[in-house]
Amino acid sequence: xxxxxxxxxSTCGKVFPQEPVKPQLISSSVPxxxxxxxxxxxxxxxxxxxxxxxTDYENSLGILAAAPPGMSKVWTALSGSCANETAYKAAFMxxxxxxxxxxxxNHEELESVMQNKSPGSSKKVILSFENGFHGRLFGSLSTTRxxxxxxxxxxxxxxxxxxxxxxxxxxxxxxxENLEEEDRCLQEFxxxxxxxxxxxxxxxxxxxxxxSEGGDNHASAHFFQGLRDITLKHDILxxxxxxxxxxxxxxxxxxxEHWNLTNPPDMVTFxxxxxxxxxxxxxxxxxxxxxxxxxxxxxxxxxxxxxxxxIYNEITQNDLVNKTAQVGNxxxxxxxxxxxxxGSFFNLRxxxxxxxxxxxxxxxxxxxxxxxxxxxxxxxxxxxxxxSVRLRPTLLFEEPHADLLxxxxxxxxxx
Amino acid sequence: xxxxxxxxxSTCGKVFPQEPVKPQLISSSVPxxxxxxxxxxxxxxxxxxxxxxxTDYENSLGILAAAPPGMSKVWTALSGSCANETAYKAAFMxxxxxxxxxxxxNHEELESVMQNKSPGSSKKVILSFENGFHGRLFGSLSTTRxxxxxxxxxxxxxxxxxxxxxxxxxxxxxxxENLEEEDRCLQEFxxxxxxxxxxxxxxxxxxxxxxSEGGDNHASAHFFQGLRDITLKHDILxxxxxxxxxxxxxxxxxxxEHWNLTNPPDMVTFxxxxxxxxxxxxxxxxxxxxxxxxxxxxxxxxxxxxxxxxIYNEITQNDLVNKTAQVGNxxxxxxxxxxxxxGSFFNLRxxxxxxxxxxxxxxxxxxxxxxxxxxxxxxxxxxxxxxSVRLRPTLLFEEPHADLLxxxxxxxxxx
Numbered sequence: 001x002x003x004x005x006x007x008x009x010s011t012c013g014k015v016f017p018q019e020p021v022k023p024q025l026i027s028s029s030v031p032x033x034x035x036x037x038x039x040x041x042x043x044x045x046x047x048x049x050x051x052x053x054x055t056d057y058e059n060s061l062g063i064l065a066a067a068p069p070g071m072s073k074v075w076t077a078l079s080g081s082c083a084n085e086t087a088y089k090a091a092f093m094x095x096x097x098x099x100x101x102x103x104x105x106n107h108e109e110l111e112s113v114m115q116n117k118s119p120g121s122s123k124k125v126i127l128s129f130e131n132g133f134h135g136r137l138f139g140s141l142s143t144t145r146x147x148x149x150x151x152x153x154x155x156x157x158x159x160x161x162x163x164x165x166x167x168x169x170x171x172x173x174x175x176x177e178n179l180e181e182e183d184r185c186l187q188e189f190x191x192x193x194x195x196x197x198x199x200x201x202x203x204x205x206x207x208x209x210x211x212s213e214g215g216d217n218h219a220s221a222h223f224f225q226g227l228r229d230i231t232l233k234h235d236i237l238x239x240x241x242x243x244x245x246x247x248x249x250x251x252x253x254x255x256x257e258h259w260n261l262t263n264p265p266d267m268v269t270f271x272x273x274x275x276x277x278x279x280x281x282x283x284x285x286x287x288x289x290x291x292x293x294x295x296x297x298x299x300x301x302x303x304x305x306x307x308x309x310x311i312y313n314e315i316t317q318n319d320l321v322n323k324t325a326q327v328g329n330x331x332x333x334x335x336x337x338x339x340x341x342x343g344s345f346f347n348l349r350x351x352x353x354x355x356x357x358x359x360x361x362x363x364x365x366x367x368x369x370x371x372x373x374x375x376x377x378x379x380x381x382x383x384x385x386x387x388s389v390r391l392r393p394t395l396l397f398e399e400p401h402a403d404l405l406x407x408x409x410x411x412x413x414x415x
Numbered sequence: 416x417x418x419x420x421x422x423x424x425s426t427c428g429k430v431f432p433q434e435p436v437k438p439q440l441i442s443s444s445v446p447x448x449x450x451x452x453x454x455x456x457x458x459x460x461x462x463x464x465x466x467x468x469x470t471d472y473e474n475s476l477g478i479l480a481a482a483p484p485g486m487s488k489v490w491t492a493l494s495g496s497c498a499n500e501t502a503y504k505a506a507f508m509x510x511x512x513x514x515x516x517x518x519x520x521n522h523e524e525l526e527s528v529m530q531n532k533s534p535g536s537s538k539k540v541i542l543s544f545e546n547g548f549h550g551r552l553f554g555s556l557s558t559t560r561x562x563x564x565x566x567x568x569x570x571x572x573x574x575x576x577x578x579x580x581x582x583x584x585x586x587x588x589x590x591x592e593n594l595e596e597e598d599r600c601l602q603e604f605x606x607x608x609x610x611x612x613x614x615x616x617x618x619x620x621x622x623x624x625x626x627s628e629g630g631d632n633h634a635s636a637h638f639f640q641g642l643r644d645i646t647l648k649h650d651i652l653x654x655x656x657x658x659x660x661x662x663x664x665x666x667x668x669x670x671x672e673h674w675n676l677t678n679p680p681d682m683v684t685f686x687x688x689x690x691x692x693x694x695x696x697x698x699x700x701x702x703x704x705x706x707x708x709x710x711x712x713x714x715x716x717x718x719x720x721x722x723x724x725x726i727y728n729e730i731t732q733n734d735l736v737n738k739t740a741q742v743g744n745x746x747x748x749x750x751x752x753x754x755x756x757x758g759s760f761f762n763l764r765x766x767x768x769x770x771x772x773x774x775x776x777x778x779x780x781x782x783x784x785x786x787x788x789x790x791x792x793x794x795x796x797x798x799x800x801x802x803s804v805r806l807r808p809t810l811l812f813e814e815p816h817a818d819l820l821x822x823x824x825x826x827x828x829x830x
Contacts (some may be wrong), residue, residue, distance in 0.1 A: 046724075049690040079497070082494070088553075089551075097568075105567060113567050114566070120567055120568075122568050136711050142531055149534065150707075152520060153508050154537055157536045157572075161530070271712070290562065293567075296496060297494065298688070303718070
């Protein structure tokens with residue numbers, strides 16, 4: 001392994017160019033964890049926590065194999081919060097380098113930064129959206145706008161927030177209103193950029209394909225294409241947070257693939273279901289050209305890269321993304337029918353979006369009672385936002401499970 | 416395992432009370448990684464990344480077994496930066512709860528916090544010391560004061576910095592000067608608290624037992640006892656960052672044990688050599704009494720807790736801390752003799768501090784040339800600060816290794 005590392009690394013960085021290489025995969029006949037044999041072979045990676053750039057190149061290719069369209073590089077991190085914060089750091093350094101051009105850091109910058117003052121410390125900001133959730137470390141928490149309890153008593157950067165569309169359901173009954181709502185949000189987004197901040201002060205925006213923690217709030221491809229257009233127009237980087245939406249549940253491997261953007265996002269962050277964490281990107285300028293700027297002791301975790309590789313392999317070998325899209329298309333109309341019959345169950349959303357489906361109750365109490373009764377029937381579902389129920393079945397959820405779920409929901413609603 | 420988890424957890428928190436339990440240890444006859452057999456038994460923990468509070472209670476007791484004197488609880492995290500930031504969050508919530516008393520959050524707090532504004536977002540600060548290093552996420556980087564390159568172009572909180580003593584060596588020749596330097600720093604520290612900030616605005620200080628990244632800067636027990644006295648006097652929490660100094664190299668398991676404080680620190684953070692990460696504490700008020708405030712998806716990593724337990728077990732079974740103290744006491748006088756003979760090699764520090772020894776060269780070029788030549792002789796040593804060489808041998812470094820090291824250093828210095 002040491003030789004492999006020595007071969008793969010010529011600098012301290014840990015950015016892997018995508019190569020036309022089929023990674024050597026761990027075979028495993030059923031979806032699930034690594035086999036004991038595979039684990040033994042890989043013992044050293046699991047038993048020792050590799051530090052610095054001592055990551056396993058071959059295993060990281062497994063993460064790269066899952067890169068979204070238009071993304072060719074990955075930077076690994078330890079958690080979703082950490083992935084978002086390293087993406088923010090990349091954005092700040094990218095924008096500063098662009099302004100600085102060929103100039104070196106100047107004396108004033110070198111002095112002021114040690115006092116946490118500008119110009120050495122950046123006055124640039126990250127913009128996030130109302131009800132978004134991006135983590136709970138100090139930088140990521142400053143972009144999180146989910147609930148007060150997540151943020152109270154913790155210092156935060158004075159960074160901006162833009163509105164996220166509040167769509168009405170069923171979508172086909174509110175086409176015009178929803179279009180107007182999305183355009184209103186896009187206009188307000190651009191107004192904030194132009195009026196509230198200096199040109200180029202907003203280094204990046206971060207947005208979830210579905211605001212998950214904040215209540216499973218969806219927006220259409222039109223809205224996200226609008227964000228992409230406006231960010232490109234104002235030289236602002238676009239970070240898509242796929243920590244909760246990524247890895248197949250939406251019926252695409254990455255949920256933002258539903259948008260068919262004319263230009264891919266600048267960075268896509270991941271963690272949770274993928275077990276490994278980090279961000280994808282393609283512009284090499286997002287890797288600072290001085291060593292040890294984007295850096296830390298662990299720089300990700302090779303043992304989690306192996307798990308991610310195995311997960312990716314299982315998903316692709318068993319066509320689980322397409323199967324999830326299909327079962328979602330089977331499940332959604334059944335839930336829509338329930339929603340028509342039971343008025344307490346409404347705002348059903350997530351059509352053509354795999355099993356990433358949610359709906360609302362009128363009051364939090366009703367929602368919580370529903371979740372409790374479902375559990376009594378042996379079905380474990382979770383809530384999000386104030387009044388929402390979110391489905392997050394595994395990728396092995398099939399039509400018979402969907403039938404059982406619908407029957408149980410109906411039995412509970414009947415009471 | 417699931418039953419064990421169910422038994423151990425009644426709330427969503429992950430704070431383990433220290434119990435008079437001898438954790439069931441993994442036997443391993445030689446120092447090193449987990450045996451293959453142990454790994455197989457523990458396969459599920461290594462193969463699946465446990466989320467939320469699904470941490471293994473028994474294994475976490477291994478981390479608690481290593482708790483510093485006066486510490487009875489641990490909160491786990493993913494990295495040193497993450498450990499420090501969760502400690503900062505604990506400090507901010509602790510201080511706010513103390514001020515709020517029995518009152519609930521008020522309307523103004525609940526509204527303002529969603530705009531990242533006070534009073535909901537805290538205006539309290541963390542004080543750190545000149546040349547300190549505490550990590551590279553946004554909160555931790557705001558307390559890092561090592562080098563501009565670590566901080567440039569990244570936004571930072573306007574948090575205060577106090578001077579750290581610059582001691583002169585050999586210590587016995589500068590007793591009076593060094594005492595005066597430490598008292599000067601303590602006075603300036605208290606002046607900052609009293610004059611520059613509102614009462615109780617400084618929630619906590621963070622300090623390393625030896626400023627490692629910043630140049631292996633030591634201070635005496637007198638200085639640290641002074642910090643403890645002043646923090647207690649002003650109701651400021653004291654966080655000791657043992658990310659680099661912890662786990663035996665100083666000749667104590669935790670370097671701050673050298674201080675014999677009259678009151679233990681409020682929190683002690685760890686990562687690196689211990690592989691697991693987190694912070695020790697004892698005051699239960701450092702755990703917020705509302706659920707999901709100190710929280711995140713992963714909340715540490717059970718697989719790293721197992722590694723930490725094994726490391727702790729190996730260290731105690733083989734008495735490696737005492738052995739490291741002894742070999743440090745064997746090595747130091749030999750280096751002191753070299754320093755007397757070779758004027759280019761000075762400011763030797765780390766006496767009675769295990770193998771945590773460092774010295775300076777006059778210029779960075781001389782230091783770098785020395786490190787290069789040592790490597791050519793097969794000895795891999797690192798630098799820190801601008802002109803320092805720091806020794807960080809393993810805990811299996813013994814007298815014959817010390818002889819070899821001294822001989823090689825002398826051979827290189829002679830050239």
